[in-house]
Amino acid sequence: MGLGFRAPFRADLFLNASRVDFLEIVADHYFDPGPEQLAELELLRRQFPLIPHGLTLSLGSAAGLRSDTLRRLTDLVERLEPPWWSEHIAFTQAGGQEIGHLAPVPFSRASLDILCRNIAVARAAIGTPLILENITYQTTFPWSDLDEAAFLGELLDRTGCGLLLDVTNLYTNSVNHRFDPVRFLERLPAERIVQLHFVGGHWRNGELIDSHSQPTPEEVWQLLAEVLRRFPVKGVILERDENIPPFVEITAELQRARGLWTARSAVEAAS
């Protein structure tokens, strides 16, 4: 049971180290690290296993990967020697222009080809296993020729990558695009789901936004329990970015997630 590391957690994290099994760090924050960042990484690494989580590799870019970003990511992964690293199924730049956020790719055969090509390049540079995260999409593309579950299944199948299933993103998409998230889970390859994310978002103009800014809502807890019942995942991360609460609220959420995890383990042991 782990936590997405953010600077405001720094002090409380070490006081509550026994409640956090591992940390996920935003890889891009440690590209070309200065002395302070190196010291921070070393301090964190001494206490927790660290998983690098990339944001700007832009695996969905049709123009290919940027070699400087890939080099920095490679350096970081080699430095940390994690069991796996992760990136998003998204693009973050095109034509030399940054988007500033994760943008969805169409669920199409062409997108699959692009992702497979870029993932092959990334994996050639970084030997550590890569897992891919599903994102939320506020925009859809009329030329998509697959639905998201089929797209994910084919992507995982073709690349051999694992899935970082963001349960909140799945819930958010199911609300905004009106589908049944449990039916979606039924179509995912169980053996490929390695890690989970969860957190709460907020509503804006009738749309659910994955802002990582709120406590995990009850609907996401229920979906997380369902996911843990179905899939033998290796790790779960609470990913709070904004509107950071007192740390006791963070540990309470981790404790609740740990309870779900333990219940799953008990059922497994009994069977």
Place this chain on the structure above:
Amino acid sequence: MTEPFEWTAEAEVQDTLVRLWTSDEARARFLSDREAYLAEQPISAAARDRLWLLDAGQLDGFAMSLVQKRFSQVRALLFDVATRIPAEFDSRFSAWAAAHPPAPSQHHQDDARRFGLTLLKVPLALDLRDRLRWRLLLLNLERPGWRFGITRFAHDVRCPTSSDLPRRVTLVVWWSLLRFGRGVRVIW
């Protein structure tokens, strides 16, 4: 290596999408006359055909989300100023964001620094103490590997540093002290 035709069209679509998402002016022109806007773009017919199909509401919605995301990150980084002049901060950020492309994901310090520097050039209802803190914040954003600090700055400034400052910063501060004498301006 020559890319397959399909990928070339995908790259053209992505380039255009990014412009539409990040530029109010491009999006307004596209939404008012898609045919004219797409005809101006150096893209293939396949890319044009796809972009023609974009949903206007989703295009605006995602563009607004991108600005909101930038705003929340920049506001968190410039929190003191944002809370002292909330309405003006919001309106000026909206105008600024429309004209300035975003920094890469999670590199919001760069957005905050660029926006903060812009704000410093306009008259705002901030007192000198707030302005000084603000400049210090921007300085820290500009050089994330360093830590700049002030302990006393009204008068009788002797060594306006905190204990953990790198030596070079201390030297810069002292150099400024010698040059300008006492007072808050010495830092800069």
